[in-house]
Amino acid sequence: MALQPWSDARLPPAVAALRAYDPGHDLVAFRARFGSRLVEVGSNENLLGPAPSALAALADPGAAAWRYPDPRGSVLRDALARLHGLDPDAIVLGNGSHELLMRIAQGFAPAGTPVVFSRHAFAVFAIAAAAAGARAVAVPSLPADHPAMPLGHDPEALASACDADTRVLYLANPNNPTGTWFEPAALARLLAAVPSTTLVVVDEAYQEYQPDAAARSALRLLPRYRNLLVTRTFSKAYGLAGLRVGWAAGDPAAIAVLERLRESFNVNGLAQAAAAAALDDDGHIAAERAAADAARPVLAALLAELGVGTLPSRCNFLLADFGATDRAEAVERALGAGGVVARPMAGYGLGRCLRISLPPPARQPALLAALVQTVRAATP
Numbered sequence: 001m002a003l004q005p006w007s008d009a010r011l012p013p014a015v016a017a018l019r020a021y022d023p024g025h026d027l028v029a030f031r032a033r034f035g036s037r038l039v040e041v042g043s044n045e046n047l048l049g050p051a052p053s054a055l056a057a058l059a060d061p062g063a064a065a066w067r068y069p070d071p072r073g074s075v076l077r078d079a080l081a082r083l084h085g086l087d088p089d090a091i092v093l094g095n096g097s098h099e100l101l102m103r104i105a106q107g108f109a110p111a112g113t114p115v116v117f118s119r120h121a122f123a124v125f126a127i128a129a130a131a132a133g134a135r136a137v138a139v140p141s142l143p144a145d146h147p148a149m150p151l152g153h154d155p156e157a158l159a160s161a162c163d164a165d166t167r168v169l170y171l172a173n174p175n176n177p178t179g180t181w182f183e184p185a186a187l188a189r190l191l192a193a194v195p196s197t198t199l200v201v202v203d204e205a206y207q208e209y210q211p212d213a214a215a216r217s218a219l220r221l222l223p224r225y226r227n228l229l230v231t232r233t234f235s236k237a238y239g240l241a242g243l244r245v246g247w248a249a250g251d252p253a254a255i256a257v258l259e260r261l262r263e264s265f266n267v268n269g270l271a272q273a274a275a276a277a278a279l280d281d282d283g284h285i286a287a288e289r290a291a292a293d294a295a296r297p298v299l300a301a302l303l304a305e306l307g308v309g310t311l312p313s314r315c316n317f318l319l320a321d322f323g324a325t326d327r328a329e330a331v332e333r334a335l336g337a338g339g340v341v342a343r344p345m346a347g348y349g350l351g352r353c354l355r356i357s358l359p360p361p362a363r364q365p366a367l368l369a370a371l372v373q374t375v376r377a378a379t380p
């Protein structure tokens with residue numbers, strides 16, 4: 001057959017090997033079918049929705065829709081810099097932190113060079129490495145029967161996997177899909193052990209759900225380690241996933257590389273305004289964390305009663321282990337048939353698990369009732 005422009009043989013090998021994003025579910029069809037009864041616990045959006053201050057910033061969208069957005073995102077970067085004690089030049093904005101995680105591999109990992117991450121880490125790390133044509137090195141996670149942090153990152157093993165050629169080490173803390181975390185001391189040891197020529201990227205998408213979030217953040221280590229980059233997002237605790245705003249902080253020289261690569265108007269004006277306004281409302285983040293802290297043990301206890309184990313989590317979701325892939329699949333199908341969307345985990349090599357986001361308080365009874373019914377039905 002004649003070659004076409006899109007034939008694999010004509011594409012960059014890294015592009016030919018990529019697969020398009022699989023959303024897991026047809027959410028549009030689910031929403032049309034179940035309307036306001038739908039319980040969406042598949043994508044780790046927050047429990048309480050956006051802060052009123054963020055919604056107020058969206059109230060007059062006319063000018064923001066008409067004019068190009070500020071390409072530098074100055075108001076939002078300044079607000080982030082004030083809140084976190086950073087230099088605005090140490091911050092770059094992204095169309096979600098997903099964009100920045102992709103740009104990091106594109107910018108810092110030439111084709112064929114090693115990019116290291118943990119086996120059960122956030123899926124975008126592998127995708128970013130593949131898109132750059134870099135060599136993905138997936139390091140075994142802690143064992144499933146680890147007493148403290150089953151399937152968590154193993155900071156020592158990750159550090160040993162990095163050598164002078166390793167360009168990027170990605171770590172999510174806390175991690176999706178496991179919910180597990182590691183303490184600042186472990187990160188400090190890892191940073192001390194990794195070559196200074198390796199960029200260590202700490203993805204803190206769920207950081208706001210940790211106790212003492214500011215004290216535990218890798219942002220505090222930036223002055224000590226020039227090879228550290230930290231990514232954050234407004235998609236999780238801030239409840240602004242639909243607006244697509246993330247940011248990265250690091251050495252201004254590293255940030256300047258990402259500035260060269262990102263699309264000029266990557267964060268739209270409404271998103272910039274709402275994100276900046278969200279930062280004014282500390283109380284909303286505290287309420288969100290409290291809602292998650294209240295919902296997590298309720299969901300874990302119900303699952304335990306049903307014979308389903310969960311991993312320790314400092315995120316707004318639990319990874320539930322159904323013990324067998326066919327059981328997890330049966331529960332997932334039955335939940336879906338009843339209007340509850342949970343996240344299947346086969347793509348993460350964890351087919352026997354489902355990831356279940358902590359629901360908004362008003363949705364909690366419906367989720368718990370659906371779990372009781374479906375898990376009992378799927379239990380031999």
Ligand SMILES: Cc1ncc(COP(=O)(O)O)c(C=O)c1O
Nearest residue numbers: 096097098122176205233235246
């Ligand atoms: C660990 C982690 N990092 C980053 C992201 C990307 O978030 P966003 O692109 O919405 O900022 C997610 C989203 O689920 C995530 O779970």
